[in-house]
Amino acid sequence: MSTISTKDKRLKHKEDLRKKILEVAKALFLKHGYDAVSIRKIAEKIAISPTTIYLYYKDKGDVIYALHQEGFKMLSAQFVVLASVEEPFERLKAMGRSYIRFALENPDFYELMFIMRDPINFIDKDCSKEWEEGGQAFESLLNTVEDCKSHGYFSQIDLHHMALYIWSTIHGMCSLKLQGHLDHVVKTNFPEAEKDLTLEGAFDTLVLILKSLK
Amino acid sequence: MSTISTKDKRLKHKEDLRKKILEVAKALFLKHGYDAVSIRKIAEKIAISPTTIYLYYKDKGDVIYALHQEGFKMLSAQFVVLASVEEPFERLKAMGRSYIRFALENPDFYELMFIMRDPINFIDKDCSKEWEEGGQAFESLLNTVEDCKSHGYFSQIDLHHMALYIWSTIHGMCSLKLQGHLDHVVKTNFPEAEKDLTLEGAFDTLVLILKSLK
DNA sequence: CAAATATAATTAACACTGTTAATATTTAAA
DNA sequence: TTTAAATATTAACAGTGTTAATTATATTTG
Numbered sequence: 340m341s342t343i344s345t346k347d348k349r350l351k352h353k354e355d356l357r358k359k360i361l362e363v364a365k366a367l368f369l370k371h372g373y374d375a376v377s378i379r380k381i382a383e384k385i386a387i388s389p390t391t392i393y394l395y396y397k398d399k400g401d402v403i404y405a406l407h408q409e410g411f412k413m414l415s416a417q418f419v420v421l422a423s424v425e426e427p428f429e430r431l432k433a434m435g436r437s438y439i440r441f442a443l444e445n446p447d448f449y450e451l452m453f454i455m456r457d458p459i460n461f462i463d464k465d466c467s468k469e470w471e472e473g474g475q476a477f478e479s480l481l482n483t484v485e486d487c488k489s490h491g492y493f494s495q496i497d498l499h500h501m502a503l504y505i506w507s508t509i510h511g512m513c514s515l516k517l518q519g520h521l522d523h524v525v526k527t528n529f530p531e532a533e534k535d536l537t538l539e540g541a542f543d544t545l546v547l548i549l550k551s552l553k
Numbered sequence: 554m555s556t557i558s559t560k561d562k563r564l565k566h567k568e569d570l571r572k573k574i575l576e577v578a579k580a581l582f583l584k585h586g587y588d589a590v591s592i593r594k595i596a597e598k599i600a601i602s603p604t605t606i607y608l609y610y611k612d613k614g615d616v617i618y619a620l621h622q623e624g625f626k627m628l629s630a631q632f633v634v635l636a637s638v639e640e641p642f643e644r645l646k647a648m649g650r651s652y653i654r655f656a657l658e659n660p661d662f663y664e665l666m667f668i669m670r671d672p673i674n675f676i677d678k679d680c681s682k683e684w685e686e687g688g689q690a691f692e693s694l695l696n697t698v699e700d701c702k703s704h705g706y707f708s709q710i711d712l713h714h715m716a717l718y719i720w721s722t723i724h725g726m727c728s729l730k731l732q733g734h735l736d737h738v739v740k741t742n743f744p745e746a747e748k749d750l751t752l753e754g755a756f757d758t759l760v761l762i763l764k765s766l767k
Numbered sequence: 768c769a770a771a772t773a774t775a776a777t778t779a780a781c782a783c784t785g786t787t788a789a790t791a792t793t794t795a796a797a
Numbered sequence: 798t799t800t801a802a803a804t805a806t807t808a809a810c811a812g813t814g815t816t817a818a819t820t821a822t823a824t825t826t827g
Contacts, residue, residue: 353775378814388777390815399814454668459733474741481742495765499743500750500758503735507755508718511725519673521717527688528695529713536714541721544714548762551709567804592785602806604786613785770827777820784813791806797799 357395359385361405368406372447373455376403400461403451407458410448411472414441418479427486432546434483435509439538442513454514480506493552505549512541571609573599575619582620586661587669590617614675617665621672624662625686628655632693641700646760648697649723653752656727668728694720707766719763726755 363384367375378399382389396402417437424430442449451458462470484502487493493501515521516538525536577598581589592613596603610616631651638644656663665672676684698716701707707715729735730752739750 377812379812390778391776393815394775453734454728454732456732459737462737463733470737470741473737477738477742496758496761497747499747500755503738503750503755504722504758504762507725507729508722509725510729511721511723514668514728515721515724518668518670519677520667523673523676523684523687524691524717527684528691533711533713536717541714541717544710544718547710548718548766551766552762591783593783604807605805607786608804771824772826773822773824775820775822777818779816779818781816782814785811787808787810789806789808791804793802793804795800795802797801 353395356387360392360395361402361409364402365406365409368447373450376406378402400457400464404458404461406448407451408472410445410452411476413445413448414438414452415472415476415479417441418476427483427490428492428550431483431487431505431549434480435505435542435545436539438509439513439542442517443538446517449513449517453510454517477502477506491553492549496552505545508545509542512538512545567609570601574606574609575616575623578616579620579623582661587664590620592616614671614678618672618675620662621665622686624659624666625690627659627662628652628666629686629690629693631655632690636693641697641704642706642764645697645701645719645763648694649719649756649759650753652723653727653756656731657752660731663727663731667724668731691716691720705767706763710766719759722759723756726752726759 360381363381364376367380367384376399378392379389381402382392392402396405417440418434421430421433421437424433481498481502484493484505485498488498488501496504512521515524521536521538521541525534529536574595577595578590581594581598590613592606593603595616596606606616610619631654632648635644635647635651638647694716695712698707698719699712702712702715710718726735729738735750735752735755739748743750
């Protein structure tokens with residue numbers, strides 16, 4: 340009886356420490372960016388030896404990948420509430436705005452999820468995981484585009500091509516913005532009257548174009 | 554008399570070493586990727602002390618930025634030859650294909666130029682340089698889009714918004730491809746019949762949409 | 768309960784990284 | 798030839814991820 344309870348305690352402690360490591364990694368990540376997530380810094384903040392972390396995560400890529408997953412859960416949560424929007428084109432617009440807001444409010448997470456190569460390398464290396472979270476987000480987009488098609492939108496373009504096209508455009512805008520390229524181009528190549536261009540403004544151009552594809 | 558010639562020799566040697574450092578950095582970069590470009594590895598291959606490099610480049614960011622500039626010169630060179638294409642929409646398509654080809658053939662350079670944050674940080678830090686190369690490439694796009702507009706294309710969309718839109722879309726496609734996201738999505742979310750999607754195929758969707766905006 | 772065995776955590780070490788200060792060497796000027 | 802300037806080097810600092818060997822802590826068995 341007591342053997343089981345102590346065993347459970349041990350297991351719980353293991354789980355807790357695993358969580359704690361991730362929690363500290365996330366805090367460092369949010370406060371000081373990607374570079375601050377070093378095994379030694381995590382260990383110091385949690386008052387354990389750096390090598391202990393390797394008993395809970397295979398390597399640094401494993402820790403980073405766990406954060407990567409957290410990001411996808413956050414984004415998915417934002418998408419779920421949009422399922423209530425009935426009109427498909429309105430839902431598509433809402434998804435776009437939601438995606439952009441996520442990128443602007445969580446630039447570090449966005450970088451980890453869609454720009455950095457490390458986490459996707461970790462997935463490819465460890466083929467066991469099928470990485471549902473990623474596929475699920477794109478599935479949401481596919482469904483919405485399909486609904487748009489059944490309402491007369493994008494009739495001359497293939498469903499999967501269209502979904503990929505929309506994602507590419509919005510991701511392109513977000514990544515150019517987050518890496519500072521957008522601001523740079525606006526500063527040096529845009530006329531005075533248009534220097535106040537925002538990401539949302541760029542998105543409006545996409546909406547205008549998509550609307551014309553009815 | 555001899556003083557001048559030896560002075561010149563010294564200057565030339567300085568220039569040569571500066572070039573040599575960049576040359577070795579580029580070779581390492583192309584052969585083993587970004588991570589291989591370490592000050593120590595460059596120095597070893599060139600048989601000088603690592604610290605000597607700091608007499609020729611301010612820091613590693615400076616070396617990386619020099620490579621970054623080389624990349625923009627390569628891309629610009631590709632764009633120049635396209636100026637001969639008379640019909641503006643044809644020229645726009647050619648530019649797009651050229652851009653995509655550059656990304657696929659020089660993925661490391663593309664990453665350095667449009668994905669990594671380090672080089673643009675270096676520019677922002679050292680405000681003296683106005684970074685002509687970058688602005689020039691976007692200027693080419695602006696000119697072509699303007700020509701398209703005068704031929705009846707994109708009439709309902711602002712010139713600068715349109716140019717940015719096109720760049721965002723193509724950059725989005727390229728960066729998703731290079732970071733492995735595109736292949737991943739195609740593998741897990743595309744039907745069997747469309748699993749052979751290429752970057753050029755995705756580009757065709759953009760062309761189809763742009764054509765419909767006449 | 769004590770000894771043997773798993774489990775967990777630690778220390779020490781390796782091979783790297785960018786970068787700076789102090790020192791030595793080479794070249795040009797007085 | 799001595800002095801001054803430019804150039805290059807060594808040594809060192811403060812980090813990084815990661816592994817092997819070792820110690821400490823529980824758990825199970827005799």
